[in-house]
Each structure stands twice: as structure tokens, then as C-alpha cells.
Amino acid sequence: MNVASRARGLLTQALGAYQDSPRAANWLGRQLERFDEPLRLAVVGPPRSGKSTLVQAIGEIPGELTLIDAPPPAPDTIENICLEADAVLYLVRHPHGADLDFLYTLQDHPIARAAAVNAIVVLSRADELGGGRLEALISARRLARRYRCEPELRGLCQDVVAVAGLLARAGRNLSQPEYDALAELARIERAKLEPYLLSADRFSTISPGHATLLERFGLFGIRVAISLLRQEARSLTELSAELLPRSGLSELLESIDGNFAQRREVLKARSALLGLEVVLRMEPRPAAAAIGAELERTLASAHDFTELRLLAAIRTGRVSLPRDFQQEAVQLVGGHGVGPAERLAEVDLSESIARWREFAESPGLGSDQRRAAAVVLRSCEAMASGAL
Incomplete structure (x- = not known):
């Protein structure tokens, strides 16, 4: 059972346990309704980061995403952003120093840390990095590529993209x-x-x-x-x-599609689990103890989040595999479609399991490559067992 199905089931159970609490029941019901709505994408940034300009540039993406022009990040707004948005575009001029405080706070929750897959950093005024020269965006893209692989950012966001917002x-x-x-x-x-x-x-x-x-x-x-x-x-x-x-807008839209839109059910499940945790924490009761335990088991075994992190790592160059293995890895973890049919197109599953098991045990692999191979192998085994 995938994480979206498990999250729906937990919310349904919680509704039964909290049916005598109108406030909790309304909150849980709202989390269930969001599964049938477009993904909620918040555009967040400090003053003068070009937030409104970028919202206008992105425009509407019918049926897939709802854009939220969020207020500037502050202690009294961050929790609402975490709970109301399924994913975040965080706009900065330079992705270092104080600019990253919001991302750290965004992941300052056990569930958020376990599933840190919902943020893209945008260098939103990329043309200013080169003083407005013709090659300014080229320089900004190089900077974005370098920051994608910075250890500080690897656990905070899926991608870093440079955009000249105006x-x-x-x-x-x-x-x-x-x-x-x-x-x-x-x-x-x-x-x-x-x-x-x-x-x-x-x-x-x-x-x-x-x-x-x-x-x-x-x-x-x-x-x-x-x-x-x-x-x-x-x-x-x-x-x-x-x-x-x-x-740079085309690159940003591709990143939004690959990291968010194509996996909206996983990101909605993440939001649902966060919403469920709020109720369990704010209104603890014995009848909900089993739900809390199942929530922890769901997070510990949610392979969907691990797949999302690997896809982002491959696409951004954080992880590099031999070419034939890299192409197959993207397919097997859902880079060309999340269902088993899309993942197994032109692939022999038994052969893939044996091939990736052997590859994962290769002595010459680095630690990142070994972890990537283990993720792909687990995805293959899940498909073989019918868990996907």
C-alpha cells in the first residue's frame, strides 16, 4: 500500500476517534478533501525578492496546481505555510546565510524532516547577479548548479533554479x-x-x-x-x-512538474500526515494511541519519499550513476510515470532485480551510489510483491 492510501486510511480512522470533537473532525475532514483538490504550491520570499512578479510569470496551471502568494516568512506565518501548502517555492537572492532560516524552520518538525521533499529554492532575481549583462543568467545558472550540491542544501530542498523574474x-x-x-x-x-x-x-x-x-x-x-x-x-x-x-522560467516549470506535479499524491499524503499529527498532539486521547503508532510506522516505511529524493538527486547531479543504470533508475523509481505499468515499460522486473542487486554490491561504488542502488532495488522488490 502506498503512502497516499495509508494516509487516507489514517485520516478516516482519526475521524472516527474524534467524531465528538467538532474542531478536530472539521480539520481532519479538510485534510481528506485536499486529496481531491489541486496541489497547493506556496510562493514564499522576503520583501523585494520578486515574489509577486514570479507568481504572475508562472500564471495558472489548470487542474494541477493552485498557487498561493504567501506572506513574507515570519515566526507567526511559517506554521500556517507548512500546514496550508503541499509544496513551496522559496525565493532568495543568494541561497546562503540568513536566507536559509526559513527552510530550516520549514523542516523543523519530525514529519517534515522525514519527508523533506517539498521545496525548490529559486534565485528569483538572477539577472542582478551579473549586473544586468547578457551573460548574467548563465552565471546565475552556474551558481544554482553549484548550490544544488552544497551539503547544506541537500537536505533542505529538491532543486535550485535561477530565474530572471521580470x-x-x-x-x-x-x-x-x-x-x-x-x-x-x-x-x-x-x-x-x-x-x-x-x-x-x-x-x-x-x-x-x-x-x-x-x-x-x-x-x-x-x-x-x-x-x-x-x-x-x-x-x-x-x-x-x-x-x-x-x-529561466521554462527550467523552473520543468522542475515544478518533475518534483511536485507528477508526485502530487505523495506530497498531499505528506500534508495529510502533518495535519493528522497536529490533531494527535493538540487533543491526545487513548482512543487515538493506535493511530499515532501507525503514523510513526507509516513514516518509517514510506518509500515514496525516498524515491522523490533520489529522483531529485539524479536530476540535479547530486548523484551520478553509469549512464545505462541512471536511465533505468529514473524509470524504475517513477521518473516517467508513477504506476507499475509506466515503470516496467520495456523492463524485465526479475532481470532488473538481479541486475540492481549485483550493482548495489559492487565494491567500487561510492556511498551515494550505493544508497541510490538500494533505493532502486527496494522499488523493484515492492513492485514484485505488489506493494506498488
Whole structure:
């Protein structure tokens, strides 16, 4: 039985044990209802982190996710974020020092620590890391890749992604007047225009009619758009399509899909277990003792969370396996679909079990590779026994 089924069962049992407590029963009923709703994704960040801009850039993802524009993290808001959101995008300028305090607090709970699979760190103003230069986002992506493998972050988040928020939002809803203004700038001789692109103050003097471009795109976005218009973008549609991947938004959406949307049932189960623990702690009673014990057993044996951590580790380069093993590992732990049919497509399960058992015992493996092999082997054995 997977963790989502077990969580539903525990909530149902708890409803029976707390039927005489309206407050607890309403809370538990709400946790059950959330299983049938879209995944709740909170976008969290300190002031001036570009949170509202990124929410607008992401837009709506019908049927899969509900975005929550959460308040800035503070002692009196963090618990609500933990309980109301199934997953979190945490926006920072630099993922170090005090910026990580929220993530530590987010996991400051036994269940959250046991299932630390619900956060992505976003370098949300990535263009500023390079002073608005054309190569700014390239530098920010390198920084994100380095931070993904930092020991401090490995247990706090699934991924680190760099995004130029202003450019992402502008690319999502580029207007014809904006396109026309950018095209006009692109037609100016390069040597004549370049001095105006050295700083925001200089650009502001080029023409009063272009002031709104700076607010909407930022200097980095203007530079990128002009470069694209001079090279390949010949229409509003083409420019918009080119801006999104260059803003980092496409990479972020892929990370959200792979880490959250495709495993929404697992993340909802995590939220349900957190919600259940609140009731057991706030209103302890003998009739619920067995439920508490089963909750602990569920957490200890929930392989679904371990699979999510391994998928993230492979995708971000935290764990590297030989190419043929790496591709098969992603498939067998649900990277191409969570059901047994998708996992076993073109795979002989008996052969895979023998192959991964032998690989797990290879003397040349590092500790991370050995743990990864053990996770894949357990997934194979669970499928063989019908537990998945």
C-alpha cells in the first residue's frame, strides 16, 4: 500500500476517534478533501525578492496546481505555510546565510524532516547577479548548479533554479506596443545604442516613451530582447517564445512538474500526515494511541519519499550513476510515470532485480551510489510483491 492510501486510511480512522470533537473532525475532514483538490504550491520570499512578479510569470496551471502568494516568512506565518501548502517555492537572492532560516524552520518538525521533499529554492532575481549583462543568467545558472550540491542544501530542498523574474513575466504577457518599442530600439545602430544600455539611469534618458520598458523588463530583459530581435525573432509570438527559456522560467516549470506535479499524491499524503499529527498532539486521547503508532510506522516505511529524493538527486547531479543504470533508475523509481505499468515499460522486473542487486554490491561504488542502488532495488522488490 502506498503512502497516499495509508494516509487516507489514517485520516478516516482519526475521524472516527474524534467524531465528538467538532474542531478536530472539521480539520481532519479538510485534510481528506485536499486529496481531491489541486496541489497547493506556496510562493514564499522576503520583501523585494520578486515574489509577486514570479507568481504572475508562472500564471495558472489548470487542474494541477493552485498557487498561493504567501506572506513574507515570519515566526507567526511559517506554521500556517507548512500546514496550508503541499509544496513551496522559496525565493532568495543568494541561497546562503540568513536566507536559509526559513527552510530550516520549514523542516523543523519530525514529519517534515522525514519527508523533506517539498521545496525548490529559486534565485528569483538572477539577472542582478551579473549586473544586468547578457551573460548574467548563465552565471546565475552556474551558481544554482553549484548550490544544488552544497551539503547544506541537500537536505533542505529538491532543486535550485535561477530565474530572471521580470523577463519571465514580460515574456508571458508581451504586448504589441512593447514589441514595437523593442523592435524600434533593435533598429538603432549597435554602437549608438550600447552606451544607453550600460545602466538604468542612462537608458532612462534615451526617450521618455521607453521608460515603461525598464519597469517591465529590467535592463537585462531589454538587452536580451534586443539581441533576439537582431538575430532570430521576427514577430511578437516568436520573441515571446524565445524569452521564456532565456528567463529561466521554462527550467523552473520543468522542475515544478518533475518534483511536485507528477508526485502530487505523495506530497498531499505528506500534508495529510502533518495535519493528522497536529490533531494527535493538540487533543491526545487513548482512543487515538493506535493511530499515532501507525503514523510513526507509516513514516518509517514510506518509500515514496525516498524515491522523490533520489529522483531529485539524479536530476540535479547530486548523484551520478553509469549512464545505462541512471536511465533505468529514473524509470524504475517513477521518473516517467508513477504506476507499475509506466515503470516496467520495456523492463524485465526479475532481470532488473538481479541486475540492481549485483550493482548495489559492487565494491567500487561510492556511498551515494550505493544508497541510490538500494533505493532502486527496494522499488523493484515492492513492485514484485505488489506493494506498488
